Amino acid sequence: MTENSVGFIGLGVMGEPICRNMLTKSGAPFQVLDLAEAPMARLAEAGAQRAESVAALAATVDVLFLSLPGGAEVEAVITGPGGIAAHAREGLTVVDLSTAPVALTRQMAERLAALDVDYADAPVARTRQAAIDGTLSIMVGASDAVFARVRPLLDHAASDVTHCGPVGCGQVTKILNNMVLFETVVALSEALALGRSAGMDPGLLFDTLSKGSADSFALRNHGLKSMVPQAFPEGAFSTNYALKDLSYALELARDAGIVAHGAETARHRLERARDAGYGANYFPALSMVHDARPGGDGD
Structure with missing residues (x-):
C-alpha cells in the first residue's frame, strides 16, 4: 500500500471534477473507479490510475471517497458482495460525498467502525461549475480526528468546508x-x-x-x-x-x-x-x- 493513497468511486457530474481537483492539487496517488470508461480515461490522463474493483480499493488505499447517486448506491458499495465492508483494511477512512439518508449514514458508520474503519459524511452543495472551480461548500459529519485527517483533501475541492458535528450531521x-x-x-x-x-x-x-x-x-x-x-x-x-x-x-x-x-x-x-x-x-x-x-x- 502506498502511504496517503486515495481512492475515488463515482465519477459522475460532480464526482469527476471533485476528483480532478483533489488529484491535481494534492499530489497524492489516486485510484479511480466508475461504471463508465470515459471519466476514468480523462482522469488517467491527469495522472490517476484505474482501479480494478471496489474490493481492491478498500484493501489498498488510505482514504476512499464515494460520490454516488444516493443512499441505495452507498449501501450497495459498502455492504454488497465485493463491497468495502468485506474487504476493507484496518485503518481505512471512508468519506461519503453523496447525499444519503441520515439513519443509513449512521448505520454504515457503525458497520465500518466494527472493522476499525473510520467514516465521514461530507455531502457537497453548489453547482457543477463550483465543482469544476473547486469552490463547493462541503458539510462534514465526523469525529474531530477524522475531520482533521480528511480536511486537507476536501479543501482542494471547496472554498467552504464546515465541520457540522458527529457522523450524520453533514447529511x-x-x-x-x-x-x-x-x-x-x-x-x-x-x-x-x-x-x-x-x-x-x-x-x-x-x-x-x-x-x-x-x-x-x-x-x-x-x-x-x-x-x-x-x-x-x-x-x-x-x-x-x-x-x-x-x-x-x-x-x-x-x-x-x-x-x-x-x-x-x-x-x-x-x-x-x-x-x-x-x-x-x-x-x-x-x-x-x-x-x-x-x-x-x-x-
Missing part, C-alpha cells in the same frame, strides 16, 4: 439545505407565474426582486439563469434527484414527528413536473407546471 445540513432550496424555487415559480399573468416581464421581475429583500442564491441562479429563459437541461441536478433528496428531508420530519408543510408542497410540485415529462430535466422545471383553481386556465 442533516445538506438535506435541509436542499429542502430550503426546493421550497424557495417553488416560491419563485409562483412569483414568476403571477408576474407573467399580470403583464410583467419575467427577467425584469426577477432582476428587480434580486435588488430587494426577496433576493437569494436561488433567485440569482435557478431563477434568472434557468426559470426565466425556461432552460432545463438534462445532465444537471434533475427533478428525479430533487425528489430523492426531498424524500430524505421528509424522512427526517417523520422521525422528528414534525409536519413539514413547505417540503410537502415542494414534493407535490416536483411530482407534477416529473409526471409532466420533466423527470430527467433540471429541477427548476417545476416552474412549468402549476395547480389551477376551479374555473382557471390550468397549466
Whole structure:
C-alpha cells in the first residue's frame, strides 16, 4: 500500500471534477473507479490510475471517497458482495460525498467502525461549475480526528468546508439545505407565474426582486439563469434527484414527528413536473407546471 493513497468511486457530474481537483492539487496517488470508461480515461490522463474493483480499493488505499447517486448506491458499495465492508483494511477512512439518508449514514458508520474503519459524511452543495472551480461548500459529519485527517483533501475541492458535528450531521445540513432550496424555487415559480399573468416581464421581475429583500442564491441562479429563459437541461441536478433528496428531508420530519408543510408542497410540485415529462430535466422545471383553481386556465 502506498502511504496517503486515495481512492475515488463515482465519477459522475460532480464526482469527476471533485476528483480532478483533489488529484491535481494534492499530489497524492489516486485510484479511480466508475461504471463508465470515459471519466476514468480523462482522469488517467491527469495522472490517476484505474482501479480494478471496489474490493481492491478498500484493501489498498488510505482514504476512499464515494460520490454516488444516493443512499441505495452507498449501501450497495459498502455492504454488497465485493463491497468495502468485506474487504476493507484496518485503518481505512471512508468519506461519503453523496447525499444519503441520515439513519443509513449512521448505520454504515457503525458497520465500518466494527472493522476499525473510520467514516465521514461530507455531502457537497453548489453547482457543477463550483465543482469544476473547486469552490463547493462541503458539510462534514465526523469525529474531530477524522475531520482533521480528511480536511486537507476536501479543501482542494471547496472554498467552504464546515465541520457540522458527529457522523450524520453533514447529511442533516445538506438535506435541509436542499429542502430550503426546493421550497424557495417553488416560491419563485409562483412569483414568476403571477408576474407573467399580470403583464410583467419575467427577467425584469426577477432582476428587480434580486435588488430587494426577496433576493437569494436561488433567485440569482435557478431563477434568472434557468426559470426565466425556461432552460432545463438534462445532465444537471434533475427533478428525479430533487425528489430523492426531498424524500430524505421528509424522512427526517417523520422521525422528528414534525409536519413539514413547505417540503410537502415542494414534493407535490416536483411530482407534477416529473409526471409532466420533466423527470430527467433540471429541477427548476417545476416552474412549468402549476395547480389551477376551479374555473382557471390550468397549466
